[in-house]
Amino acid sequence: MDRNEATGRIEALRKKIREHDRRYYVDAAPTIADAAYDALRRELARLEEAFPDLVTPDSPTQRVGAPPRSELPKVEHLRAMLSLESVVDTEEAREFDRRVLRGLGRERVDYVAEPKFDGLSLELVYEQGLLARAATRGDGQVGEEVTPNARTIDSVPLQLAGGAPPRLAVRGEALMQLADFRRLNRRMTELGQNAFANPRNAAAGSIRQLDSRITAERPLTFFAYGIMLISGAPAPATHAAELDLLATWGFRVDERRRRCPSIEEAIAFHAELAATRDDLPFEIDGVVVSVDERAAREALGERSRSPRWSIALKFEPRKEVTTVEEIVVQVGRTGKLTPVALLRPVDVSGVTVSRATLHNAGEVTRKDVRAGDTVRIQRAGDVIPAVVERIPREGETRAEPFLMPASCPACGAAVEKEGALHFCPNGLACPAQLRRGIEHFVSRGALDVTGLGTKSVGTFVERGLVRGVADLFRLRREDLVELEGFGDTSADSLLAALEKAKRIPLDRFLYALGIRNVGEHVARLLAARFGTLEAIAAADEEALLAVREVGPEVARRVVEFFGAVRSRGLLDELDGLGVEVLAVEQTDEPALLEGKTFVFTGSLERYTREEAGRIVEQLGGRAAKSVSKKTDYVVAGPGAGSKAEKARTLGVPVISEEEFAALVEATP
Ligand code: IVH
Numbered sequence: 164m165d166r167n168e169a170t171g172r173i174e175a176l177r178k179k180i181r182e183h184d185r186r187y188y189v190d191a192a193p194t195i196a197d198a199a200y201d202a203l204r205r206e207l208a209r210l211e212e213a214f215p216d217l218v219t220p221d222s223p224t225q226r227v228g229a230p231p232r233s234e235l236p237k238v239e240h241l242r243a244m245l246s247l248e249s250v251v252d253t254e255e256a257r258e259f260d261r262r263v264l265r266g267l268g269r270e271r272v273d274y275v276a277e278p279k280f281d282g283l284s285l286e287l288v289y290e291q292g293l294l295a296r297a298a299t300r301g302d303g304q305v306g307e308e309v310t311p312n313a314r315t316i317d318s319v320p321l322q323l324a325g326g327a328p329p330r331l332a333v334r335g336e337a338l339m340q341l342a343d344f345r346r347l348n349r350r351m352t353e354l355g356q357n358a359f360a361n362p363r364n365a366a367a368g369s370i371r372q373l374d375s376r377i378t379a380e381r382p383l384t385f386f387a388y389g390i391m392l393i394s395g396a397p398a399p400a401t402h403a404a405e406l407d408l409l410a411t412w413g414f415r416v417d418e419r420r421r422r423c424p425s426i427e428e429a430i431a432f433h434a435e436l437a438a439t440r441d442d443l444p445f446e447i448d449g450v451v452v453s454v455d456e457r458a459a460r461e462a463l464g465e466r467s468r469s470p471r472w473s474i475a476l477k478f479e480p481r482k483e484v485t486t487v488e489e490i491v492v493q494v495g496r497t498g499k500l501t502p503v504a505l506l507r508p509v510d511v512s513g514v515t516v517s518r519a520t521l522h523n524a525g526e527v528t529r530k531d532v533r534a535g536d537t538v539r540i541q542r543a544g545d546v547i548p549a550v551v552e553r554i555p556r557e558g559e560t561r562a563e564p565f566l567m568p569a570s571c572p573a574c575g576a577a578v579e580k581e582g583a584l585h586f587c588p589n590g591l592a593c594p595a596q597l598r599r600g601i602e603h604f605v606s607r608g609a610l611d612v613t614g615l616g617t618k619s620v621g622t623f624v625e626r627g628l629v630r631g632v633a634d635l636f637r638l639r640r641e642d643l644v645e646l647e648g649f650g651d652t653s654a655d656s657l658l659a660a661l662e663k664a665k666r667i668p669l670d671r672f673l674y675a676l677g678i679r680n681v682g683e684h685v686a687r688l689l690a691a692r693f694g695t696l697e698a699i700a701a702a703d704e705e706a707l708l709a710v711r712e713v714g715p716e717v718a719r720r721v722v723e724f725f726g727a728v729r730s731r732g733l734l735d736e737l738d739g740l741g742v743e744v745l746a747v748e749q750t751d752e753p754a755l756l757e758g759k760t761f762v763f764t765g766s767l768e769r770y771t772r773e774e775a776g777r778i779v780e781q782l783g784g785r786a787a788k789s790v791s792k793k794t795d796y797v798v799a800g801p802g803a804g805s806k807a808e809k810a811r812t813l814g815v816p817v818i819s820e821e822e823f824a825a826l827v828e829a830t831p
Contacts, residue, residue, distance in 0.1 A: 164210070164213075164781055164782070166214060167748060169210050169214050169217060170214075172206075172210060173207065173210050173211065173214070173217055173222075176203055176206060176207040176210070178607075179203055179607070180203050180207065180223040181223060182607075183195050183200055183203070196542075197249065197477065198251060198477075201248075204223070204224075204468075205771075205774065206777070207222070207223065207224060208224055209774055211224055213828065224467060234373055235299075235307035235309060235371065235373065236307070236308045237301070237305050237306070237307060237308070238296065238305065238306060239304065240286050240298060240301075240303070240305070240332075240391075241286070241288060241332045241391060241392045242332060242391040242392050243303050243304055244284060244286060244300045244301075244303045245303065245465060245468060245469050245470055246303065246469050247451065247469050247473055247474060247475040248469045248475065249449065249474070249475035249476075249477050250475070250476060250477065251476075251477050251478075251479065253430045253433070253476070254772070255771060256426055256429065256452065256474065256476050257426055257430075257766075258766060258767070258771060259452075259474045260272075260425075260426035261766045261801075262471070262768070263454060263463065263471070263472065265768065266471065271424070271425065272454055272455075272459060273401075273423065273424055273455040274422075274423040274426065274428075274429050274453060274454060275401075275402045275403055275406075275420055275421070275422055275423065275452075275453050275455050276420065276421050276423050276428070276429040276432040276433065276450050276451070277406075277417065277419065277420040277421075277450065277453075278417055278420075278436060278447040278450060278451075279447055279449040279450055279451045279477070280338050280386055280388075280417075280445070280446075281338065281363050281446040281447055281448040282336040282337050282338025282362070282363055282366045282367075282386075282445075282446075283299060283300075283336065283337045283338070283363070283366050283367045283370055284299070284300040284334065284335075284336055284337075285298065285300075285309075285313065285334070285335060285337050285370070285385065286299075286300070286306065286332055286333070286334055286391065287319060287332070287334075287335070287385075287387075288331070288332050288333075289323055289330070289331040289332075289333070290329070290330055291329060292323040292327030293321070293322055293323075294310070294313070294314065294319065294320065294321045294322070296310050297309050297310045297312070297313030297314075297319070298310075299370065299371065303468075307371065309370055309371065312369075312370050312371075312372060313337075313370070313385075314375070315375055315379035315383075316378075316383045316384070316385050318383075318385040318386075318414075318415040319385045320412065320413040323412040323413060325411050325412060325413075327412065328393050328394055328395045329394050329395040330392065330393070330394040331390065331392065331393050331394075332390070332391040332392040332393075333387050333389070333390060333391065333409065334387070334388060334389040334390075334391050335385055335386050335387035335388050335389070335414070336385070336386050336388065337370055337383050337384070337385050338362060338363070338366050338383070338386070338446070339362040339363075339365045339366045339369070339381070339382060339383055339384070340362075340382070340384055340444045340445045341362060341444055341445060341446065342444065343382035343383075344361075344362040344365055346382070347359070347365060347381065347382065348365075361446075361510055361514065361515070362445065362446050363446065365381070366383060369381035369383055370383070384415065384445070385414075385415060386414075386415050386416065386417055387406075387414035387415065387416055388406070388409075388416070388417075389402075390405050390409070399457065400456065400457055401455045401456055401457060402453055402454075402455045402456075402457070403422055405457075406420060419436070422455065423452075426452070429450070429452045429476070430476075433449070433450040433452075433476050433478075436450055437479070440478065447478075448478060449475050449476050449477035449478050450475075450476045451473060451474070451475055451476075452473065452474050452475075452476055453472060453473035453474075454472040459472065460472040481511050481541075481542065482511070482539050482540065482541045482551060483510070483511045483516070483539070483540055484509075484537060484540075484554060485506045485507045485516075485537070485538065485540060486506065486507045486535065486536065487504045487505070487506060487532060487535065487536050487537075487538055488505045488506060488507060488534065488535075489504075489505045490502055490503070490504055490505070490521065490527070490532070490533070490534055490565045491505060491572075492567070492572050493595075494571060494572065494573045494587055494593065494595035494596060494599070495596075495599055496596060496599035496600050496602075497586070497677075497679055498571075498586040498587040498589065498590065498593065498596050499586055500567065500571070500578065500585040500586065500587065501520060501521070501523065502520075502521040502523065502524060502526075502527050502565065503519070503521060504518065504519045504520075504521055504532065504538065504550050505518050506519060506540065509540070511540065511541075511542040511548065514542060516540060516542060516548045518548075519538075519540045519547075519548040519549050519550045520547050520548070520549050520550070521550055522549070523583055523584055523585070524565075524567040524583070525583045527565045528564070528565075530550065530553055531553055532550055532565070533562045533564060533565055534562040534565075535559075535561065536554075536559075537553070537554045537556055537559075538550045538551070538552065538553050538554060539551045539552050539553075539554060567585050571587035571589060571593060571595075572595075573587065573593050573594055573595030573596075574587065574589050574592065574593035574594060576588055576589040591630075591631055594625075597624055597629075597630070597631070598617075598620055598621060598624050600632060601620050601623070601624070601632055602617060602620050603675070603677050604632045604635070604675045604677065605620075605635070605664070606675075608671065608674055609671055609672075609674050609675030610664040610667055610672075610675050611664065611671070612635075612657075612660045612661055613656075614656050614657045614660050615657060615661075619646075619648065619657075622646055622647070622648075623635075626646070628642055631733070631736075632675075632733070632737075633733060633736040633737055635661060636661060636737070636740040636741070636742065637740070638657075638658065638661070640654050640655070643657065665740075665741050665742045665743060666745060667742065667744055667745065668690070668744075668745045669690040669695065669696060669699075669744055669746060669747045670683075670686045670687045670690035670691075670747060672696065672742075672744045673686040673689060673690060673696075674686035676724070676730075678720055678724045679720045680716055680717045680720050681717065681720065681721065684712075685712065685713065685717055688710055688711065688712055688713065689707075689710060689713070689721070690747045691747060691748070691749065691750045692709075692710045692749065692750070693749070694747060694748070694749035695744075695746045696734075699721070699725070700725040701725075702721070702722075703722065704718040704719060704722050707721055707722070711757060711783055712783075756779055756782040756783050756784030756826075756827075757782075757783040757784070758783070758784070758785075759779075759783075759784040759785070759795040760784065760785045760786075760787050760793055760794050760795050760796075761775075761776075761779050761784055761786050761787070761795065761797075761798060761823075762786070762787050762788065762789065762790050762796075762797045762798070762806060762810070763775050763776070763786065763797075763800075764797060764798070764799050764803040764804070765799050765800035765802045765803030765804075765807070766800045766801050766802050767798075767800045769820060769824055770820075775798070775823070778827050782827060789806070790806050790809045790810050790813065790815060792813055792815075794813075794815045795815070796815070796816055796818055797810040797815055797816070797817045797818070798819070798820060798822075798823045799817050799818070799819065800819075800820050
């Protein structure tokens with residue numbers, strides 16, 4: 164990736180991360196899976212490492228979270244409240260172990276493994292043994308002061324037992340136990356109030372009350388897990404001793420912690436807890452594995468956001484069992500019909516799930532899912548949960564098998580079959596496709612119009628205000644203020660956002676057009692090769708096929724799109740409305756690792772396996788698992804075994820991680 168591309172990508176990543184931070188920390192309503200969020204953070208960190216001069220003080224890597232909400236007073240933490248690097252794969256835990264051992268120059272180190280509580284992190288400050296202040300984490304530097312609220316939690320000692328140091332800052336988690344959560348939700352429903360989606364939201368919502376009398380009615384529990392600062396007394400030499408000391412002062416410390424003489428024991432502890440997590444009285448979402456010795460922690464140090472001596476080993480996404488209430492058919496942007504199971508709502512690791520995709524008609528038949536069935540659903544790496552399987556029940560009476568409708572549920576057009584898939588052929592004349600097309604047009608990777616959500620798009624389409632994407636630029640203030648949910652301010656800011664979106668880089672514009680098979684990645688490739696919209700519109704299939712990664716299907720769709728009278732009309736219309744497609748810099752260079760296959764073996768220091776693979780792919784190459792004659796390079800780190808040997812017998816070059824880094828960093 165060159166500097167130019169990196170600049171763009173870094174900005175895009177920062178924007179996405181900030182948005183998700185806001186949703187998570189401020190709104191307490193995340194819309195992204197943790198793993199996907201972590202991947203964004205890691206990609207940003209890696210790019211900033213490769214281009215250190217692009218690091219700016221306001222980058223999400225330069226602080227620990229999102230800004231605190233304004234209603235509660237802000238306080239600066241005595242010590243930064245760091246976050247933890249989190250991984251799901253046990254292999255990554257082993258990599259963490261290797262990094263730790265290498266960093267310490269040791270053969271072995273003791274760890275402490277403990278549950279990762281799924282609640283809200285708090286800093287409690289004690290002066291002369293008395294609770295002086297409590298604060299939420301906020302952005303890690305500055306949090307919200309919630310002392311009166313924390314004082315209402317039974318498990319927060321107001322006065323420390325035993326010989327207390329003059330000053331102490333303790334970190335721990337406030338959470339709501341499951342039984343308490345259920346009871347509270349029942350009560351709220353009875354009172355006609357909205358129930359909380361999960362215990363974590365309930366805990367966060369309760370702590371961050373302006374009126375602490377409300378907090379007092381909420382059953383919260385505080386678990387301590389660390390000393391952030393201690394004055395006038397020596398800090399405990401190990402984490403195990405630290406936890407014991409916390410307990411002697413009167414803090415609640417979970418007994419499920421384990422001292423592990425190697426990472427393997429910590430991994431085993433993780434597996435044990437994963438198997439029994441449902442028996443716990445509160446939610447945990449993984450295991451925290453930390454170096455036990457304080458001196459070793461200090462030697463390893465910290466990154467800006469997280470310590471080098473600790474890692475969160477998260478649990479696999481949860482599966483849940485529920486029943487299908489109905490199977491409906493959803494019409495996508497391209498007209499594709501997707502069967503969707505409407506479910507009896509169920510909490511899947513903290514998110515209420517009430518619908519799950521069944522992908523296509525074939526899947527429904529293969530899994531034999533019908534209305535009324537009991538099914539297992541999974542919320543995996545993305546936010547759309549899927550039906551994994553049907554669970555047959557003895558003696559059940561079942562509904563008729565599901566059949567794909569013959570006509571589009573949104574517009575009634577006769578459905579067409581393409582291979583295993585069904586489509587509504589009605590294009591933008593179908594209201595469902597129009598809605599999705601507009602949602603796509605204004606989405607983040609496309610025109611990125613802020614303040615234009617699904618609901619408003621739906622209203623515009625219903626009211627006939629928008630019959631095609633170009634109509635967005637014809638919206639008038641007087642039309643908007645009439646609509647429910649729009650005030651003067653939101654109307655003005657939407658119009659301003661639309662005005663701003665009119666100057667749009669070529670790659671994002673191409674993506675916005677919603678040409679089948681042209682995703683963000685292909686759009687970038689096409690933009691980089693052709694530079695202008697005119698050049699792409701004029702390209703024939705052969706010229707398109709010359710672009711790396713562009714196959715016949717993409718080439719055909721692009722030519723078809725720009726050849727269609729309707730598309731030409733749309734482009735003219737947008738042009739007439741003042742949309743200006745900005746040319747991008749053209750690159751003719753083939754990618755650095757074009758067509759090259761890499762295999763990674765042994766342990767890597769600089770990158771995780773996943774990162775290394777991604778770098779290779781970004782540069783046009785491929786990362787494979789096994790070595791063959793077709794392998795171009797084997798990158799071998801310490802501990803490389805049979806793969807490196809096989810490479811040598813096959814005459815495949817074996818290079819070190821440093822050599823690999825030099826190779827990829829030579830990118831223009
Ligand atoms: S140790 C320097 N231990 O998980 C960081 N954190 O992603 C010290 N958490 O923000 C954190 N249980 O709120 C630690 N037993 C535990 C934890 C724990 C939950 C939370 C904590 C942190 C997040 C890390």
